[in-house]
Amino acid sequence: QVQLVESGGRLVQAGGSLRLSCAASGGTFRIYDMGWFRQAPGKEREFVAAITWNSGITTYTDSLKGRFTISRDTDKNTLYLQMNSLKTEDTAVYYCAARSPPLRSWSDDQTRWGQGTQVTVSS
Numbered sequence: 001q002v003q004l005v006e007s008g009g010r011l012v013q014a015g016g017s018l019r020l021s022c023a024a025s026g027g028t029f030r031i032y033d034m035g036w037f038r039q040a041p042g043k044e045r046e047f048v049a050a051i052t053w054n055s056g057i058t059t060y061t062d063s064l065k066g067r068f069t070i071s072r073d074t075d076k077n078t079l080y081l082q083m084n085s086l087k088t089e090d091t092a093v094y095y096c097a098a099r100s101p102p103l104r105s106w107s108d109d110q111t112r113w114g115q116g117t118q119v120t121v122s123s
Contacts, residue, residue, distance in 0.1 A: 002027050002098050002112045009094060009117030016086050016121075022079040022096030022114055030100040036070060036081045037106075038092035038119075045095070047106070049081065086121045093118050 008020040024031065035050035049070035050059045058070055069082040079096050093116040097106060104110060 002031060002100070004096050004098060004112055004114035006094065006096050006114040006117040009119045011120045011122060012086055014086060014088055014121055014123050017082070017084045018086060018119060020081040020083070020094055020096075020117060020119070022081075024077045024079065024098060027100075028077045031098050032101055032103060034072065034079045034096060034098045035106060036068075036079075036094060036096055038090075038094045039116075040089075040092040043092075048094070051079070083119070086119075088121045088123050091119060091121045 002024055003026045005023045006020060008018065010018065012018050031053045033050055033052045036048040037045050038048055039045040048061055049068055051057065051070045051072055053072065053074065060068065067083065067085045071080045072078065083090065095116045096114045098112045099106065
């Protein structure tokens, strides 16, 4: 099965930039798409962005307004999230996730999740 490990989260000032990484291993050839989700304190986990592994087709939450960019390096089996113009409301634990066929909802218990990486944006 796929294992996912996020990294790159840290404290950053509002207006700054940060790049998160998610290293995948253990059966990455089965991955159809990967995504980033985030969970702020006291809030439910929400979708941020996703990308198909082979074709690189991306999907974003509209509210990000171009500030975030998802990408992947298939040779390195790594997913990235470039975050620019960070706002305090971006503070959250960021998780990466992977899905393999047969595709189901991201919330399905077959979706693989990383442990999360903390992003804290200060004013």
